[in-house]
Amino acid sequence: MNALEKLEKIKIDVETALAEAKGAQEVDSVRVKYLGRKGELTSILRSLSDLSKEEKAEVGKRANILKGELVAKFTQAQNAMESEQSNSVGKEIDVTLPGIAPRVGTVHPLTRVMVRINEILISLGFKIAEGPEIESEFYNFEALNIPLDHPSRDAFDTFYIDKEYLLRSHTSNVQIHVMQNQAPPLQVIMPGRVYRPDAVDASHSFMFHQVEGLMVDKGIKFSDLKGVLSMFCKTMFGKDIETRLRPHFFPFTEPSCEVDISCIMCMGKGCRVCSGNGWLEILGAGMVNPKVFESVGYDPNEYTGFAFGMGVERIAMLLYGIEDIRLFYENDVRFLKQFK
């Protein structure tokens, strides 16, 4: 066998040996056998000087090329072996087994909706204000132009603590606190918990949450209220949502309105959720009644403003398709975990 034939044989032998090699160690011993200090290819390269000038050139060139090829092959085989060994999941992983999830919790759906409402209104320039839940008659009623023994109080049945104090029946009490402490211009939202003595059933709760908004400055108009409400509803419920304002009565606003949005279930076609009329009542609003300004010492000839309020539970029920308000307070984790 001449030197060139030997080189050919080495190439074939190495390929065979690598194919049979199990594990990185065997790959390495194959490498040593051919490329080691006393390896077969190494000895050919060492004995080049024994050859004729022509042979030396030809064999030398071929041997060096083969060495390069073999080095690459061994590296590749070595990497493959090591990668297989270092992989802790092993060769037999079943990718269809369920993954192991880290345990992550949830925030309550009412928190989510309240945060969303707040975020939208903050983006429209409103600031958050808070006030007490245990409130005096004055802040909850009188300052808001709801006199005692007036039928306008019918809508505001109230839990009382004593003759003077009560559980606020709306977050409008905060309007009064804010205006007493701050001069216009102001633009605030007032989220919080409110109470009314309603027996609990699928659609009633003696405790629920509201977010109210108030904007006061010189030259604030009813059309500005329409602007804020329309932007809010489109951001909250979708850009194709229509809003409509119906005249209504609230003692603390004049003119007053109720705000309907086109039904988010049927897109206004009429369905069970909207009682077939295509509209969902979502908000109460209006221009701040000058009597309210008078009660906080604002000059009603100088300032105008608007206020609006909404129930968080109602909005959450519409957004998530929840039909029973009690679910919010039962805290069944099968319910809570649905809110990603």
Added chain:
Amino acid sequence: MKISYNWIKEYVKLKANSEELAKGLTMSGSEVEGIESREGDQIMGLEITSNRPDCLNMVGMAREASAVFDVDLRLPDMGIAPAVAAPGGPEVECVIKNTDLCPKYTARIISGVNVSPGEGKISERIQSLGVRPVNNIVDITNFCLMESGQPLHAFDLDKIKGEKIIIREATDGEKITTIDGIERKLNKGMLVIADESDPIAIAGIMGGKNTEVTETTRNILLESAYFEPISIRRTGRVLALSSDSSYRFERGVDRGMINAASDRATALIVSEAGGTIHDFYEEGNLTAEKVSIDLDVDRAGNTLGILLGKDQVMHILQRLGMEVEDEGMSKIKVIVPTFREDLQKEIDLVEEIARIYGYDKIPTTVARIVPQIVRKEYSRRVIEKLHEVLPSAGLNEIMTYSLISEAAVQRHAAITKDPVELANPLSEDQKILTPQLLDGMLKSISWNINRNNKDLGLFEIGKIYSKGSGKEKFIETPALCVALSGVLRKNWSEDAREAHLYDLKGVIELVFRKMSISAGFKKTNIEGLKAATEVRLDGEKESIGFMGAVDKPLLNQYNIEQPVFIAQIKLDKVIEKATLATRYRAIPRFPFSSRDISILCDEALASSEIYNILSSSAEEIIRGVELVDTYEGKQIEAGKKSLTYSVKYGLDTRTLTDEEIDPVHSKIKDTLQKKLGVSFR
């Protein structure tokens, strides 16, 4: 309230069909909640707001329709005085004892009527609105009520004892059987209509059985009066009695309609039931002066954001029954009719204009206001942080009722001080403002376990309430409650891991760490909790909360049979001390070395004693101390435990050598030995 489409059409030249009418009324403030067909008519159910008593009758709704659809109104012949009263009829005297509760009372005597079952149009009209027919006389009074909104009452004159009608307060304990056959006990403060011996009606609310008009009645006394809304409302509430009459009186009837409605009914009675008209008695003094309001059309337009024409405004107001006078420039003088007592100021007229003009025609604009920097209140940012951190720790947020029962308060008496109680609770279950969040949490846990949701990590951010003192009459404190129960981690590749008190402590520590707050935990005693631990912010005297394992007797009260670990932390101080801002600290450029210390000490020794000595050492090369292992068991003597700490040594300027670390390490071991008497393994 119900209205009849056919009836309304009698009073207004309406082209709109019933559906168009419903939409027009809804969009102008009288929301139509439903329409039903009834014998060729359309009956609509309306929600009339409490400020609009004038809409509680057909004439009023016809007027609304006339304004909304801009068509003419043609009212029935109201207020046409009946023919001259016949002389020589029965005589009565009306005496008003309480003019403040009854400023005006009128009585008309009609003799010789033929009472018969009602029939014809009058009976049909009231039935279409759901009013039960009684007889022709009573039906006419009901018809007039529905038509004009003025409640009327007919008494059987012959059943009235004596010759006096006395309008007076009831005496305490006085009784009357009302026409619905129910005996009602009256109190002082309630206004009654009485004869010389007994009450014959609860004023404005319901007549008495004793003077009811029946088939045998021949002579009647027809009452038309004005009663103070507040008095009617209070009496109705106390008696839990409401009628078509009281519903209107308590909202305020038209002061200008008292005599007219009586005349209208009188005319109808003699035409339907025959009889002779006698005297009309009118007592009291009720001013029915018309209010006049100055309206600036431009200002109205500015408030609404539209350009209003003066003629347009005057036309709208006239359609609504107002008289208008052009005062030059943009000014109008508006004379408000007596049936619109809700209109007192200019802004009230602005609403009238807007709702007839159409809210939908007002444009949508964006207010230009002085921009303000909107920065969230710090307290809110802290709460938001909790909403981020706690779910990331695997916990689900719950919300519970702030009102709980007396029994629930008692269960946690150990942590309750001065609870706030409702004066008028709806039920025993919702009587007291919760002084802690444990009850709501344990109820939620119980609810879940009963439904086989046994592995629970829950938190609530709520308020706790108590009585205060001085200026601060009530205290509302934001608080956090966290609870763990059942298996914490469970999957197919590992063994299930039950929650432990240390897991709960880990959550609380995580919260504090995220707020850069340092706090201490100390053993304490709280009834209902095992391993009760008090949580105190560093440098503060008062504890801000506690944690522990709920004791068996307390768990039993919630029917919970598995261990529950619970913590409650008041957030007011936490909010005050929290720092959410981050300041970057350079990452060490030179590697630290770690040395372990295995300490053998008495079981009772609090590990914090060791930790505090290690972490507060003055040696600047100590860069961190961490507990890495604990051991109690066979390999060490009974009553002892082993704690292994890893101490990190390093400098920012260079790598330390063993020769530098060794003496410090020995020194701190010496300190531990001297101060705590521990030994080393």
